[in-house]
Amino acid sequence: MINSISGKWYPKDSSVQYAAQLKVAKTRYEVKIVSSETGNDSERHQNITGQWSQVTINDRLGNTERKLTLTDGSLFTTHNNDAIDTIINSNKNSDTASKWRLRLHRHETKMTSVLTMLVITVVFVFSFIKWGIPWTSQTVAHALPQQTGEFIGHQSLDFMDRYFLEPTQISDAEQQQIISRFKTRLKPFGGDDNIQYRLHFRDMSVGGSSLPNAFALPSGDIILTDKFVELSQNDDEIDAVLLHEMGHVVERHSLEMLTQNSLTTMIVIMVLGNPDGISELATGLGTALVSNHYSRQYETEADEFAFNKMLEIGIDPKAFGDILSRMEDYSTTATNADDAADQPEAEANNEKVEEVEEDKLSDFLSSHPNTQLRIKMAEKYSKCFKQGLKVCE
Numbered sequence: 001m002i003n004s005i006s007g008k009w010y011p012k013d014s015s016v017q018y019a020a021q022l023k024v025a026k027t028r029y030e031v032k033i034v035s036s037e038t039g040n041d042s043e044r045h046q047n048i049t050g051q052w053s054q055v056t057i058n059d060r061l062g063n064t065e066r067k068l069t070l071t072d073g074s075l076f077t078t079h080n081n082d083a084i085d086t087i088i089n090s091n092k093n094s095d096t097a098s099k100w101r102l103r104l105h106r107h108e109t110k111m112t113s114v115l116t117m118l119v120i121t122v123v124f125v126f127s128f129i130k131w132g133i134p135w136t137s138q139t140v141a142h143a144l145p146q147q148t149g150e151f152i153g154h155q156s157l158d159f160m161d162r163y164f165l166e167p168t169q170i171s172d173a174e175q176q177q178i179i180s181r182f183k184t185r186l187k188p189f190g191g192d193d194n195i196q197y198r199l200h201f202r203d204m205s206v207g208g209s210s211l212p213n214a215f216a217l218p219s220g221d222i223i224l225t226d227k228f229v230e231l232s233q234n235d236d237e238i239d240a241v242l243l244h245e246m247g248h249v250v251e252r253h254s255l256e257m258l259t260q261n262s263l264t265t266m267i268v269i270m271v272l273g274n275p276d277g278i279s280e281l282a283t284g285l286g287t288a289l290v291s292n293h294y295s296r297q298y299e300t301e302a303d304e305f306a307f308n309k310m311l312e313i314g315i316d317p318k319a320f321g322d323i324l325s326r327m328e329d330y331s332t333t334a335t336n337a338d339d340a341a342d343q344p345e346a347e348a349n350n351e352k353v354e355e356v357e358e359d360k361l362s363d364f365l366s367s368h369p370n371t372q373l374r375i376k377m378a379e380k381y382s383k384c385f386k387q388g389l390k391v392c393e
Contacts, residue, residue, distance in 0.1 A: 003046055007078030009033055011045065018045065021078055022068075024052050031076055031365050048074060057084065125267075133263050134256075141255035146194045148377050150254060153219025157200070160223075168201035175201050177231075178238060186242055189309045191250035195220045199242075201229070209334045212327045216245035218254040231326050237254075239313075240306060240320035247305030253298040303374055307381040311392060316385050321378030 005217070009031055011374045019034040031048040050071035066084050068076045079085065166169035179199050187197055197220045204211045212227040222245045224238075225356040234236045248254065307317045384392035 004032075004079055005080050005083045007076055007080070009045075010077070012073035012075075014098055020076060022078070024244075025241055027052055029055060029070075029073075031070065048072060057088065089340065099257055128267075129264075136263065137174040137256045138252075139257035140259045140335070141252040144252075144255060146192070146325060149218030149219075149252070152255070152258070153221050155219035156217050157223070161202075165202040165204055165223070167205055170201050174229070175199075178224075179236060181239070182242060185313065186246065186309075189221075189243070189312065190246045195249060197222065197246070197249070199224065201226070212330055214241050214245055216248045216254070218249065218252065221248050222246070222249075227330070228327070231330060232323055233326075234319070236315050236319035237323035239319070240310060241323060243306035243309045243315075244302045244320065247302035248298065248307075250304050250305065251298070251301055253302065257295065257298070285290075294375075299374075303377060306371070307378065307392070310387055311381065311390050315380045317381035321375040321382070322380070324371060325375060 004021040005022050007020055007022060008014065009018045011018075021032045021034065022030070023030045029050060029052045033045045033047060048070055054071045056069040060066065060081055063078055063079065065077050066081050068078075068084070070076060098144060120263060182197070182199055190197055200221060200223045202223055204213055204227070210227040211229050213225045214223065214228050216222045222242060224242075228241070229238065232241075234251060303320075306320060310317050311319070381392050
């Protein structure tokens with residue numbers, strides 16, 4: 001039997017306190033009731049005994065009062081946490097869960113253990129973001145039925161038509177020509193027969209400037225903007241971009257991106273709780289940067305899909321590099337013109353001083369890989385095309 005532990009005893013379902021002493025010997029314990037804390041000793045209680053293994057002990061939290069629930073439902077409390085820990089650790093009849101919680105508490109109070117767990121947590125989170133999220137999102141996206149992509153795609157197109165896109169100015173004859181060529185020349189190379197490809201023509205303007213763009217929805221709907229069609233100088237350039245967008249559909253990039261964003265947001269909310277204010281801003285930025293990294297990977301995969309299909313069909317991949325370069329030149333010229341009109345000359349000169357650093361940041365934040373790298377890849381495949389190769393290593 002170890003020395004007595006002083007504390008307080010509370011009868012079951014009562015708030016009356018009694019000074020008490022706890023003793024533990026081998027398999028049994030005894031709580032000796034000394035006196036009432038209120039000074040009213042009219043109600044006498046016999047000493048409480050029972051099996052020590054049946055006592056429930058709450059986890060230790062710093063030096064706060066420890067609570068022991070006895071076998072009869074009454075409660076013994078004490079501030080002598082070290083003595084309780086000694087009993088738990090030395091008595092073989094102590095509850096196994098209590099022993100494990102005691103070991104955990106000891107680790108939590110050691111700086112080396114805290115730092116070790118911090119490193120393990122950081123490594124786990126980084127590994128899950130880098131490898132776990134992409135693998136999970138790819139698995140989920142490819143397991144979803146095509147009907148899911150069609151539902152999401154149609155809802156997305158309706159939303160964009162209401163808020164971002166305008167009716168096309170391209171003639172019906174030109175639209176039909178592009179659609180007919182797509183059906184006969186490209187659609188047979190579009191992967192799963194369950195994918196229902198549809199071309200849509202829209203005008204897309206920002207700040208009064210028409211934007212050259214093309215993008216695909218998971219349903220197989222592909223949107224071509226008026227300015228993109230206008231900038232294209234031949235059929236091969238249009239078809240090269242269409243093959244790129246078909247690559248996004250076949251690889252289910254939109255569904256993967258949706259899954260990634262959902263997982264990332266869920267993880268951030270689990271860590272930070274319900275984000276607001278600065279936390280919400282940090283959440284948005286973190287999600288955007290992570291998603292942006294995966295977006296670059298998707299664009300590269302879609303490029304490679306398009307280049308390989310062009311070799312099969314008989315389209316020189318140089319057409320993709322040509323239209324890509326022309327679209328970027330147009331966008332850069334339009335942006336510079338807007339900046340010059342909106343900013344004083346002095347501010348425009350200051351921008352030129354920081355142009356190199358801004359270009360680096362722009363490239364990092366861009367949702368697409370560096371345009372020059374994509375053009376070089378197109379040139380590589382173009383060389384294979386000119387050699388009559390169907391596969392470019």
